[in-house]
Amino acid sequence: MADDFFRYVLPHKAEDHHDVVFFPYWRFKGMLFFCGPSGISNRFVDVSHQAVVTPYFPISVGVRSQAMKLRFPSTDMAGRFLKPRLPFKEVAANFEKRFGKSLPKPILHQAHIGESLSLIYSPFYLKDKLYDAILNKPVSATPSEVFNIDDFDAESPHWHIHFVSTLCPNCGWDLEGQRDTLVLICKNCDSSWYPVGKKLKPLKYAQIPGHGDNTIYLPFWRIRADISGIDLKSYADLIRIANLPKTVQKGWTDVPFRFWIPAFKLRPKIFLRLASHITVSQPRKELIPELPAGRIHPSTLPVKEAIESMAITLAQFMKPRKTLMERFNNIHIDAKSFTLVFIPFNEEHHEFIQHDFQIAINKNVMALSKNL
Numbered sequence: 001m002a003d004d005f006f007r008y009v010l011p012h013k014a015e016d017h018h019d020v021v022f023f024p025y026w027r028f029k030g031m032l033f034f035c036g037p038s039g040i041s042n043r044f045v046d047v048s049h050q051a052v053v054t055p056y057f058p059i060s061v062g063v064r065s066q067a068m069k070l071r072f073p074s075t076d077m078a079g080r081f082l083k084p085r086l087p088f089k090e091v092a093a094n095f096e097k098r099f100g101k102s103l104p105k106p107i108l109h110q111a112h113i114g115e116s117l118s119l120i121y122s123p124f125y126l127k128d129k130l131y132d133a134i135l136n137k138p139v140s141a142t143p144s145e146v147f148n149i150d151d152f153d154a155e156s157p158h159w160h161i162h163f164v165s166t167l168c169p170n171c172g173w174d175l176e177g178q179r180d181t182l183v184l185i186c187k188n189c190d191s192s193w194y195p196v197g198k199k200l201k202p203l204k205y206a207q208i209p210g211h212g213d214n215t216i217y218l219p220f221w222r223i224r225a226d227i228s229g230i231d232l233k234s235y236a237d238l239i240r241i242a243n244l245p246k247t248v249q250k251g252w253t254d255v256p257f258r259f260w261i262p263a264f265k266l267r268p269k270i271f272l273r274l275a276s277h278i279t280v281s282q283p284r285k286e287l288i289p290e291l292p293a294g295r296i297h298p299s300t301l302p303v304k305e306a307i308e309s310m311a312i313t314l315a316q317f318m319k320p321r322k323t324l325m326e327r328f329n330n331i332h333i334d335a336k337s338f339t340l341v342f343i344p345f346n347e348e349h350h351e352f353i354q355h356d357f358q359i360a361i362n363k364n365v366m367a368l369s370k371n372l
């Protein structure tokens with residue numbers, strides 16, 4: 001879970017003479033996976049919760065986080081920004097409890113994946129009562145004398161929104177990256193960069209070469225990990241653990257096992273299916289350490305999140321299911337190194353198809369995933 005987060009403001013329509021108060025809400029957006037004895041359940045969530053415990057303000061922003069355009073706070077925004085008092089950790093525990101409630105017990109493992117944490121300020125103002133400044137309607141019947149707005153700590157909206165430099169640290173050329181992408185590419189010196197804090201770090205990347213005019217390259221995090229509690233070091237081990245209908249060939253014990261996790265956001269079910277499918281396929285063709293010349297789908301899922309999803313991916317393909325429960329608790333996975341690999345898919349009428357690994361992704365599903 002990121003400890004760095006964005007702050008957003010919901011725009012309001014209050015008249016100028018009202019003193020607007022911005023009340024903070026923690027927002028969690030992402031995929032939740034729960035692994036139980038009978039399989040994996042998932043949810044896509046976009047939820048919010050008060051960052052200050054109080055009975056006077058609404059408990060969450062409801063559907064506004066999805067339905068309204070969010071803005072970054074700026075110093076010219078008039079109003080009081082109330083300071084969050086409740087740490088996100090406590091709110092997160094609450095969310096988990098809520099989503100875990102409906103699931104069969106025991107829960108062996110859970111993961112939240114997706115760039116997910118932010119603070120949303122929702123606007124209010126005080127008259128005879130507390131008013132919602134978006135609807136210009138009272139929040140409740142409680143008269144405003146009952147609570148004192150000065151009991152809440154305020155802060156000014158001088159938060160740094162630092163945008164990482166977009167010049168290539170290597171050659172000074174303009175870096176390219178689609179909107180929302182995490183990976184920036186220099187087409188001049190053929191390098192690739194990844195923001196870590198305020199700096200850009202070089203990223204190891206490679207491609208599996210594609211052919212044909214309709215190729216689109218989808219990015220995957222290929223991750224090498226130390227795995228204990230289960231024998232999963234090689235391709236031969238994978239065949240046993242996933243119970244693949246294949247005979248282990250000579251040399252396969254020397255082919256190191258790696259996770260292949262999508263580096264872009266998808267609906268949770270499809271994300272897990274794709275991670276599991278490509279990981280089980282273990283692409284073994286020689287990789288070319290060059291950027292593809294063709295179209296590249298933006299990388300929007302940080303490697304940190306991909307690492308978080310390794311255990312759930314493993315749970316997805318381990319067979320037989322019956323033994324999962326006793327074996328899974330002892331498994332530890334420790335990521336060691338990663339490379340961003342671009343895998344070619346053929347764009348067809350309704351789907352992106354990867355013929356070598358026999359998997360198709362519906363184009364609508366990809367398009368809809370942009371907003372996740």
Ligand SMILES: [Zn+2]
Nearest residue numbers: 168171186189
């Ligand atoms: Zn460059």
